[in-house]
Amino acid sequence: MSFSRRQTSTERVRYSASPVAGERSHDAATGNVRPQHGESEEPVTSNVGQNYPYTSETDADRAATIARLVSERDGLAATLSSESTPLDGHDRWWVWKCPTKGCPGLLHAAGYAADKHAVFVVCDGTCGKTYLR
Numbered sequence: 001m002s003f004s005r006r007q008t009s010t011e012r013v014r015y016s017a018s019p020v021a022g023e024r025s026h027d028a029a030t031g032n033v034r035p036q037h038g039e040s041e042e043p044v045t046s047n048v049g050q051n052y053p054y055t056s057e058t059d060a061d062r063a064a065t066i067a068r069l070v071s072e073r074d075g076l077a078a079t080l081s082s083e084s085t086p087l088d089g090h091d092r093w094w095v096w097k098c099p100t101k102g103c104p105g106l107l108h109a110a111g112y113a114a115d116k117h118a119v120f121v122v123c124d125g126t127c128g129k130t131y132l133r
C-alpha cells in the first residue's frame, strides 16, 4: 500500500512541472521577435540603388568638399558657374554613390542645375564627373 502511494506523488510532481517549463520557452520566443523586427528596417540602407541617396552630410562638410574639388580640378569652377546656380540654405544635403563603373566616389551637391529641376552633383572619386540628381 505504501509503495503505490509513493509512485502517485512522483507522477503528480512531474505533471505540474511541465506547464511551467512550457510557459518559460514561450516568453523567450516572444522576446526574440523585437530584434528581428528592427533588423527588417536595415535593407533600406544597404540596398544602394543608384538614384537613392547613399548618406547625407552637413552643409559645412558639403561646402568644404566642393571647395576642395574645385581647387583640385581645372575647369570645375567654370562648369559649376555656367551649368548650375548656388544652393539655398539647407542644413543637410544628400550624398549619392557615384554610378560610374569602378569609381568608388560619392556625389556631393554643388549647386542647382540651370533649370532648377535637379541638383548638380560632383563626384569626389576617380572619375571626376558631374551628374544631375
Ligand SMILES: [Zn+2]
Pocket (backbone or CB within 6 Å): 098, 099, 100, 103, 104, 105, 106, 123, 124, 125, 126, 127, 128, 129
Ligand atoms: Zn565617380
